[in-house]
Amino acid sequence: xxxxxxxxxxxxxxxxxxxxxxxxxxxxxxxxxxxxxxxxxxxxxxxxxxxxxxxxxxxxxxxxxxxxxxxxxxxxxxxxxxxxxxxxxxxxxxxxxxxxxxxxxxxxxxxxxxxxxxxxxxxxxxxxxxxxxxxxxxxxxxxxxxxxxxxxxxxxxxxxxxxxxxxxxxxxxxxxxxxxxxxxxxxxxxxxxxxxxxxxxxxxxxxxxxxxx
Numbered sequence: 414x415x416x417x418x419x420x421x422x423x424x425x426x427x428x429x430x431x432x433x434x435x436x437x438x439x440x441x442x443x444x445x446x447x448x449x450x451x452x453x454x455x456x457x458x459x460x461x462x463x464x465x466x467x468x469x470x471x472x473x474x475x476x477x478x479x480x481x482x483x484x485x486x487x488x489x490x491x492x493x494x495x496x497x498x499x500x501x502x503x504x505x506x507x508x509x510x511x512x513x514x515x516x517x518x519x520x521x522x523x524x525x526x527x528x529x530x531x532x533x534x535x536x537x538x539x540x541x542x543x544x545x546x547x548x549x550x551x552x553x554x555x556x557x558x559x560x561x562x563x564x565x566x567x568x569x570x571x572x573x574x575x576x577x578x579x580x581x582x583x584x585x586x587x588x589x590x591x592x593x594x595x596x597x598x599x600x601x602x603x604x605x606x607x608x609x610x611x612x613x614x615x616x617x618x619x620x621x622x623x624x625x626x
Contacts (some may be wrong), residue, residue, distance in 0.1 A: 416530070473545070498626050567599045
């Protein structure tokens with residue numbers, strides 16, 4: 414299966430608590446709900462709906478599972494593609510403390526998470542999607558298991574909070590394979606990891622040129 418990561422981010426890279434003030438207040442986070450003012454437009458719904466049209470199984474961290482289960486398990490509208498896919502498809506929950514998952518079609522992954530995810534990727538099928546799941550995505554990024562990142566960056570800065578990438582993240586280049594701008598100003602990018610490259614600017618024949626190592 415193809416492993417894809419789907420993240421809502423602020424302009425300064427925070428992914429914590431996008432949907433509500435009390436969604437994730439860990440670490441004293443006080444600016445939850447920052448995404449909501451920018452999602453009431455057609456473009457946002459089309460992009461996110463497109464993600465869920467491609468999914469076959471989900472991979473979630475414990476905190477994201479708790480938040481999604483508490484909300485989406487109550488949505489029973491058959492016309493809601495997000496609820497239909499989340500409630501109906503297999504879900505793999507990464508946790509060292511959760512013994513059993515209550516959500517239908519959900520199983521708990523413990524032990525060597527990286528090897529368990531490698532095994533899931535080797536199975537035939539379409540997309541294995543990660544949503545949110547801050548620590549899990551960082552772990553998978555570090556070992557190069559994520560095939561594609563789908564990032565929605567919103568025009569807001571919140572300061573301290575959980576970030577997708579920070580000073581400890583593994584260096585990586587990315588290839589942009591798709592992009593869009595929503596009516597509310599969010600920037601959508603689909604990125605595939607590529608090798609990190611550096612270069613330099615030189616002057617040749619009186620002209621500035623670039624050279625990649």
